[in-house]
Amino acid sequence: MTAQPKDSSARRGTPDATRRNEASRRAIVTAAFELVGEVGYAKLSIEGIAARAGVGKQTIYRWWPSKGAVLFDAFLMFTGDQAPALPDTGDLEADLKTVLRATVEELNDPRFDEPMRALNTEILHDPALAAVYAERLDGPMKELKKQRLRAAQRAGQLSEAVDLDVAIDLLWGPLLNRWLQRSGPLTSGYADAVVETALNGLRPHA
Amino acid sequence: MTAQPKDSSARRGTPDATRRNEASRRAIVTAAFELVGEVGYAKLSIEGIAARAGVGKQTIYRWWPSKGAVLFDAFLMFTGDQAPALPDTGDLEADLKTVLRATVEELNDPRFDEPMRALNTEILHDPALAAVYAERLDGPMKELKKQRLRAAQRAGQLSEAVDLDVAIDLLWGPLLNRWLQRSGPLTSGYADAVVETALNGLRPHA
Incomplete structure (x- = not known):
């Protein structure tokens, strides 16, 4: 020894x-x-x-x-490694619907549901893990989302005045929240409604 | 005996x-x-x-x-009993900022933070409790929010085409999600930005 x-x-x-x-x-x-x-x-x-x-x-x-820590690296391997850029067909609304529908499918997938709930439970109670998650997993994904939104700004499809962090929260926050709290059905129709409502806003249109 | x-x-x-x-x-x-x-x-x-x-x-x-179950009734007593109608000054944007700023304050209050994280952990892993929560706690609060949004629709400040459940998720979802995942600072400035962005939408304005 x-x-x-x-x-x-x-x-x-x-x-x-x-x-x-x-x-x-x-x-x-x-x-x-x-x-x-x-x-x-x-x-x-x-x-x-x-x-x-x-x-x-x-x-x-x-x-x-x-x-x-093992589970966290599992998430990095299964989601972080393969995180692709968001689609850019030139149509922001269509691309966001494609991505949010895929998010809904993943959240509804039994293979991901329990591991992701486990990870979120840890994050809920562990500020240090939340910081690592933000830096290593959520951060890189957020950057890919921002790249797509910046392209939309250049194409005149997204307001220049919008804070991109707020825009991301407005688009993905409702889905994650509905999944975490089980507060309603998580369907592709819901994903579409979130995209349309976030893009158009709540105010009446002239 | x-x-x-x-x-x-x-x-x-x-x-x-x-x-x-x-x-x-x-x-x-x-x-x-x-x-x-x-x-x-x-x-x-x-x-x-x-x-x-x-x-x-x-x-x-x-x-x-x-x-x-005890903890759940504690939440009903501390939040459900006293849930007031949302303010209605006639100015939807100002009223929503008042309410979302108050939500931010509550989420940042150490007296509520840990009990609410505990409740959310249970909801995350217990579909039955999630259903009771939706019916007894979240449901009545959601109804009060809808009353305010319907008044805004009558006053011409909110689009008639908007699904009110989606509107509520767009306004409160980002705050709850940022709190649960600790994904960014939860400030009154953030509350204001969420309200403004949700009302105006992400598209450029003519």
Whole structure:
């Protein structure tokens, strides 16, 4: 039982070890994501994740301090890695409907519902995790949304006077809120209505 | 130890007993509300509530099946009982700013923050509680909001074409979402910007 570095440089250095590490990491975050959907966050455990991933507990603790941290990286892998730019067909209203309908589908997908509720529960009670989430997950997605909205401003389809953070909240906030609080049906029709109402505003039109 | 009705009609019938019951109920829900703010929902217990309220555990179990149910009634007492109609000065924009600024103040109030996060955590994971919340707490508040918006429609300040449920989500959703996800500063300036942007819409104005 001699003291050793957590990750020996001999193993870390070789391409094979790097590939093995990468495969283990993927197995672990995939297991965490699947398990939280099956048993819920309260019953998610490092033991359970290790068993599902076919690794030892120590392998998980070598890379992550907690189950919340594993789950967070799972979200980064499943959503962050593949976050594409928003569509730009030149028609802001149509593009926003496409994106918000996709958001509705994802929120209604049972594979995502429980893991995302688990993540949101953690964020609700953990300001530090909320800050990491804002920086690493929500931030990059928000930047892609802003890019599309700036293009719409240049095309004369979005007011130059609008604060883009407020615009994003107005478009996505109602959907997220309806999902989190289960305050009404979350349908593609609702997504369309949010887009139309946000674009047109609540005031009467002359 | 003979079987007895949970609340004997002899006691229930007298005015004194009714007053005592009412005082006990108030003490219990007040204790639950205070305690959840101090220790968080996970550590809230019926024992703790009973000790704080100066009653026996059985007194609580006589009226409520769980700590979640006690907390829910606390919210009804503190917010539902006193929910007033929205102000109507004849100026929709000014009135909405008044109301949303008050919402921001409440969400930022440490006395409400933790109990409301606890309630929202329960709603997030409990569809049955979400339904009760929608019916007993959110529903009546939503009706008051709709009354104000209908008056605005009659006064020509709100489009007749707008779905009032969508309008409410567009106005309150961003605030709730920013509070729940801690995704940005929750200030009176933000409340004003949400009202202005929702009323004017995102499109450029001619």
